[in-house]
Amino acid sequence: MIQIMKYDIKDLNLANKGMARIKWATLDMPVLSGIASDFKKRKPFKNITIGACLHVTAETANLMIALKEGGANVFLCASNPLSTQDDVAAALVKNFKIPVFAKKSESKKEYFEHLNAVLDMKPDITMDDGADLVSELHSSRRALSGKIIGSTEETTTGVTRLKSMAKEGALLFPVIAVNDSMTKHFFDNRYGTGQSTLDGIIRATNKLIAGSVFVVAGYGWCGKGLAMRARGMGANVIVTEIDAVKALETLMDGFRVMPMVQAAKEADFICTVTGNVKVVGEEVFRTIKDGCIISNSGHFDVEIDLVSLGKITKTKKTLRDFVESYELKDGRKVFVLAGGRLVNLGSAEGHPASVMDMSFANQALAAEFILENKGKLNNAVHILPEIIDRKIAAVKLHSLGARIDILSEEQKKYMDSWREGTS
Numbered sequence: 400m401i402q403i404m405k406y407d408i409k410d411l412n413l414a415n416k417g418m419a420r421i422k423w424a425t426l427d428m429p430v431l432s433g434i435a436s437d438f439k440k441r442k443p444f445k446n447i448t449i450g451a452c453l454h455v456t457a458e459t460a461n462l463m464i465a466l467k468e469g470g471a472n473v474f475l476c477a478s479n480p481l482s483t484q485d486d487v488a489a490a491l492v493k494n495f496k497i498p499v500f501a502k503k504s505e506s507k508k509e510y511f512e513h514l515n516a517v518l519d520m521k522p523d524i525t526m527d528d529g530a531d532l533v534s535e536l537h538s539s540r541r542a543l544s545g546k547i548i549g550s551t552e553e554t555t556t557g558v559t560r561l562k563s564m565a566k567e568g569a570l571l572f573p574v575i576a577v578n579d580s581m582t583k584h585f586f587d588n589r590y591g592t593g594q595s596t597l598d599g600i601i602r603a604t605n606k607l608i609a610g611s612v613f614v615v616a617g618y619g620w621c622g623k624g625l626a627m628r629a630r631g632m633g634a635n636v637i638v639t640e641i642d643a644v645k646a647l648e649t650l651m652d653g654f655r656v657m658p659m660v661q662a663a664k665e666a667d668f669i670c671t672v673t674g675n676v677k678v679v680g681e682e683v684f685r686t687i688k689d690g691c692i693i694s695n696s697g698h699f700d701v702e703i704d705l706v707s708l709g710k711i712t713k714t715k716k717t718l719r720d721f722v723e724s725y726e727l728k729d730g731r732k733v734f735v736l737a738g739g740r741l742v743n744l745g746s747a748e749g750h751p752a753s754v755m756d757m758s759f760a761n762q763a764l765a766a767e768f769i770l771e772n773k774g775k776l777n778n779a780v781h782i783l784p785e786i787i788d789r790k791i792a793a794v795k796l797h798s799l800g801a802r803i804d805i806l807s808e809e810q811k812k813y814m815d816s817w818r819e820g821t822s
């Protein structure tokens with residue numbers, strides 16, 4: 400019997416363009432390519448179904464292809480309604496026979512239908528970016544959770560959600576926090592988000608960053624990258640924080656620190672990267688500078704309080720792709736990018752392939768780690784062993800043509816000994 404592949408994408412005819420994008424990304428993903436070649440020989444995922452809920456980008460396509468080469472049946476949906484590259488989705492379906500359920504700008508209803516279409520395939524392993532699949536598996540699709548061997552999680556906000564589930568004893572299977580590998584958050588969150596967030600803001604607005612006052616909310620891994628890159632483009636950067644240690648670090652890195660209500664008064668740009676809600680809220684909108692451009696690069700579209708903004712708005716217009724103008728009742732205007740969703744994936748292409756190479760090497764190896772440790776991991780949030788993390792770093796470094804020193808026997812002995820001291 401011929402089985403017809405089910406999928407739901409915007410347009411299969413976009414496949415050639417998507418294929419070109421996938422190949423372009425492959426050039427900068429040598430670590431993942433090495434893993435894919437190894438998977439192709441060993442087929443570690445034979446008879447295993449993997450359901451992935453990730454941003455549907457060219458880099459994710461390379462991960463899906465690697466898993467399929469490893470013998471997995473792979474199904475993919477989007478982890479954000481705005482982040483899908485429709486041409487990449489088409490190429491995955493047409494050229495790689497990987498079913499994708501995702502369309503850029505899909506409605507909330509479609510988004511959840513797509514999540515459930517992937518769960519309908521009864522996965523053994525799930526991959527999440529924000530924990531929406533796991534959340535469905537713990538609520539409306541609980542019956543499927545018994546088949547799950549384990550899951551992987553890509554981002555800080557997802558890990559936070561999963562840790563709170565584990566704390567309540569609610570987690571029904573083990574999860575690997577890919578985000579918490581050093582070769583993920585040190586690079587993807589910092590250099591990836593730093594560059595691609597500015598890319599998203601610039602592509603949406605074509606505004607000059609030099610000489611502007613640029614406010615970054617949150618000085619975590621993403622915020623550090625964004626503040627550093629905004630300063631590099633000539634902005635006068637202000638950081639807002641709620642953590643005294645992070646705020647001190649911000650000050651000593653040479654940025655101004657102040658509460659958001661104060662920073663907003665002089666902001667030309669505000670970008671949130673906190674993983675928290677209503678960071679730009681009602682009180683901020685009362686004093687925000689006329690003409691301010693507001694965006695978010697944190698995982699969910701909750702950081703800018705659009706409901707409160709709506710209440711004080713006279714007229715709302717779409718000015719250009721991903722730019723909405725809100726004219727306030729007192730005559731001021733503010734502009735919100737990408738509807739408050741991840742600006743780097745909404746109006747740009749997300750992180751460069753070179754950082755996703757490490758993130759997705761972690762994802763691929765995490766999936767294999769889950770299989771190898773079937774039945775041995777408790778229902779908690781785990782991290783990949785450091786040895787895997789360090790191996791990824793070593794391969795990446797090598798691919799970039801950099802070499803490092805190797806400890807001599809004398810140095811090893813010295814570092815291990817407590818007897819050595821003042822000479």
Ligand SMILES: NC(=O)c1ccc[n+]([C@@H]2O[C@H](COP(=O)([O-])OP(=O)(O)OC[C@H]3O[C@@H](n4cnc5c(N)ncnc54)[C@H](O)[C@@H]3O)[C@@H](O)[C@H]2O)c1
Nearest residue numbers: 554555556617618619620621640642673674675696697698
């Ligand atoms: N755009 C992307 O592609 C991308 C990539 C990686 C992570 N993320 C997401 O970005 C967010 C931040 O991730 P991270 O790894 O930097 O997290 P993090 O935990 O390292 O940093 C978050 C920072 O925000 C601060 N914070 C919390 N509430 C705040 C508030 N009300 N005002 C000001 N600061 C506040 C915290 O103190 C912390 O320093 C998460 O939602 C994460 O999932 C997005």
